[in-house]
Amino acid sequence: MTAPRANPAGVAAPFGPLALFRTLVSIGPAWITLLATAILCALSVYAVDLATTLTHAPDETLSAYASKQLVFAAAGFGLSIVVMLVPVRWLGIASIPLAIFTILLLVFLLIPAVPTSIVKPRHGARSWIDIGPLQLQPSEFAKITYVVALAWFLRRSKGRKTLRGLARPFAITLVPIGLINLQPDLGTASLFVPALFAMLIAAGARLRHLALIIVAALAIAPAAYPLLLPHQKARIVGLMQQFKGDTSADQDINMQSTTAKQLLAAGGITGNTDAKSRVYIRYSSLPERHNDMIPAVIANRFGLVGLLAMIGLFVIWIAGALLVGATAHDTYGRLVCVGCAAFIGGQVFVNLGMNLGLLPIIGITLPFVSYGGSSMLACWVMSGLVASVALRRGVAPRRAFNTAQDEDE
């Protein structure tokens, strides 16, 4: 049998060209995830350039934003290699110190005494830490820590089959949600919920329990409306206006949403030429067009076909990650894959929902595509985690089938 799979340390021996080739082949479905990642990043660099430049200077091939995005993508790739090389278990073992560090970072953001040179509110939220030229968004880091920590907790949690046993994972989830919501960044905070549910499903929680919780949450959701901040309420009211076809707020609270929809629809089925699209995008005055609203830019350039292809790439990424999870060596690895897939999937849905006028504008970026270093690096780390799990699947599927038990049972 092949040595790498039998290696109890779980690390493929990366020695010699043949071994390396074997290793690369062995990650199997992670390949499609990595391939999707690479294509999305290429698309991202082009789309950011499209969104930020009308015409290039003679000696310029990419706009400053697009060049930076290219650097972020390259850095992300490098980081994912590092993540891939670190056994994913080690991260699990380190999950408690990591979680404490993350919580400290999130708390640091909320300390009013921190000078604005370090924590400067953007769009009214204290989400960023400025360290010299570097700007970090701890909530992106929190997503990864959360996936690793919750997976580590759930891998041997006894009580997940009972309703009461679900209390602890929910309590764990409330920590990042609460801290991020205080920034306030309800959008990012809300992404933790699908991740929790997906990981609970994968961890074997009873589906009827989860369904019950969802129904209960939906029932009490309207009661939580008064707790929302005024701008959050305004966005929900704006969305309702759009559903009803009320155009009175189109130049006001719904401006971003209606402009995005218009730009997106103007792409038609096959899109516009590069030059035309650049003009449309520039003069649409769409806010955050290189960032949250990048799907509208892509759809304007490549049309419905391009948008659906991009959605397809995300489906591939998630299917790849789930496939890696399905073939994972252990529950922990599987849960990490599912957690990453849920975060990426949730973010994709919310972001596209915003762009398509189905959800309120809540400042969620499109993974791998929206401009921004923290988001890009976090997404690449997730790709790296999936590849890392794939690299250490260890056991051949055929052999594992019917013989192994779920480790907690």
Add this chain to the structure above:
Amino acid sequence: MDRQAHTTLLSQRPATRGSSLPRLALILGIFLLLCLVLATQASRLAILQADAAREDTEARLLQNTFIPAARGSILDRKGRVLAKDRPGYCVDLPYDVISGEWAKARAASHARSSTGHAWASMTPEQRAERVSAFEAVYNAHLARAWDLLAERAGVDRSTLDQTRDSIVRQVESRRATLVDFWRIREYAALRDRGVEITDKVREQVEKRTDKEIAEQRSNHTVIRALDDDAAFACLLLAGERTEVLPPGVESLANSTADDSLNDVEPGTTQFVETIPGLTVTNASEREYPLESVDVELDRSTFPSPLRSATSDATPSPFTIHVDGLLCHVLGKVRSKVYAEDAPARRAYLDAHPDVKDRALAEIGRGRTFDLGQYFDNDRVGDAGIESSREHELRGLRGVKSVRVDTADGNSIRMPTRGRDLHLTIDAMLQARVQAAMTPEAGLAVVQSWQRKEPRPDEKTPIGELPLGSPLCGAAVVLDVDTAEILAMVSTPTFTREQLESRELSTNSRDLALRTPLINRAIASAYQPGSIVKALVLSEAESRGVMGVDERLACTGHFLPNDPGSLRCWIYKEYKQTHSDFLGHDLSGDEAIMVSCNIVFFELGKRLGPSGIRDVFRDFHVGSAFNLGIGLEYPGELGPPRPDPTQPGRFLYADGEGISMGQAIQMGIGQGPVAWTPLHAANAYATLARFGARVEPRIVEEDPIVDAGRINLNQSAVEQTLHGLWLSVNDSNGTGNHLTINGSREPIFNAKGVKIWGKTGTATASPLKYSPDGTPANEETIAAGDHSWFVILVGRDRPRYAIAVVCDYAGSGGKVSGPIANQIVHALIAEGYLES
């Protein structure tokens, strides 16, 4: 294998497919389902809405630049320009440049960039020191910029500094007001939420509310009304850059190249705009070329005391400077748009579909745009014709649409200048009338010869204006045939400069007496007095309550047993009756000639309350003329009646509830009746038209409105007109002559014209003033009779109706008569009474 190794191995057992695969498939399924929702919505947008969206997106590529439109001019009946736009430019600067904050910001940035990496290792004190050194450099740059601007614009530097300081003061004061408002609001909100206001909360609130206001981020005009040349000279400066060197460094140009290059590190000099943020914008100014004019008056036509006084001192003709000509009529424009302007504009467009069609333009994105819509700092008519004809005078701005990507589809729609309006006013006639009514001319001043000899036992009435006091009053000249208003003067008037300085809005005794802002010709209430006798006679004879040949006796007092009330003026002064004086009872025309009260008391009685009410209603009392030049007084008829719905309040006097006693008094124009000089002139013009009513007009473009007829007998009107002719032309007429120092001189001395006229000396309620508005401190500041004279003048038939009134001036014949005479001379001088 030890226990730990066993555990490790156990925990690394492969995951079971059996339990995980369906669940992971479920997760994938959920995601696929969500993707399906997204794909459906994307397809709906991209397929169904693509065309509309593309059209909209294309429309966004059109960039519209608006081209301002000139406001229409206002001209007089002879085409003289009364109000026009003078093309001009203004120079705007950003507020931070005006306030000097710009220098601080630039200094900080330059100090940092010129220091390079060393900045990081500097202490805060060192940094502050370096910044302040740079600040001095940038302050000097700004000072040079102001000098240069003053020089190019051709304005005084000190004027520019005053403007600058005034802008800073205004913005700071506005900011202080707003910050106070925000703080009060925040504290109120906190209290509502039950938050205790601690020092910390207070500090937070202060910090939150201590923010910039919009004015601090916008441009402000520092120079107005620049002509083309100065504007071009300033425009050349826009965008020009000057090198700014760090403190202590000589300019590269002034020192030897090698040395200086060694001293100055690359990147330490900066090029900044010579005058930072300078913009030159098109800003027309409204100009009123005839607001001030000089008028020549001929004293030889004045009453002798004024004629002789000038023979040694001032020559005749002499010049009078008239200020504020037609200010009441024209109004003004303001450069500030109020909240009510936009709804008023929409209402006007809705009421005028043809104007709306022209005003609305497609400017892309499927939006129609009113080209006359108000933008910030647009000029808006604020009073008078400028206000009432705002939407005609206001033009439609042009719009230049340029496609940002290609040259195709560019279009330009030229601005449409506002409509020019011609007034029926003759500006020079107006100026002559106003000149005659200025105190400088001497006619509208309390003179000793205007007063009757006081009886030895008579005390000076409280509030009687002392000798030499300037008189306030009004005069209206109306064309009988067309009902066009040729002149409408109210004195004292005001200048636009006074309006700007707000000196007219203070509370003072003098202003309460003079009320320059009120257009007395249409907005002040006057008892008509004897001038209504002509109207009463013509109506009484037409209604058959008096025969054309009937003669009535003057008995001195109307009530046989009460010689103390309802007396004739001749009885009051000379204990005589007109019947005795003339040797026979009076016919209608003789009653007008001598202005006999007893005859008209009798006619008031015969007409009765409803008859006398109808007489006044026939002559427009109780309704305004709606000329559109500001507030109008419609006139009052009958006693005010208590409002049954609101105790303590009164209904507007509308002619109901007149008693017989009041009807008798109203026969001589006293009692519960009041009107304006325009009513008087209109009534006489209507009489001269034998009852044909035409609404007075002030804008030539307006159609003539036929308002029906008053049912007057021709013989009654002819007798009335004869009475009016006698009043002026018979030596017994009240409007015939002035008696000065025992000798008589005619009131009217124009050759070759016929004058029909009537004096009126109307008892008026005293004018009271209280500095603090309390009744306790109230004093009478004017009392006595209003002096009226209304005439019809023409070469052979009545062509023009002239009404003159002077407030609290006493005798109609002695005060208003000579003014009316000057108006006749003015008409002749302006060519109105040529054969």
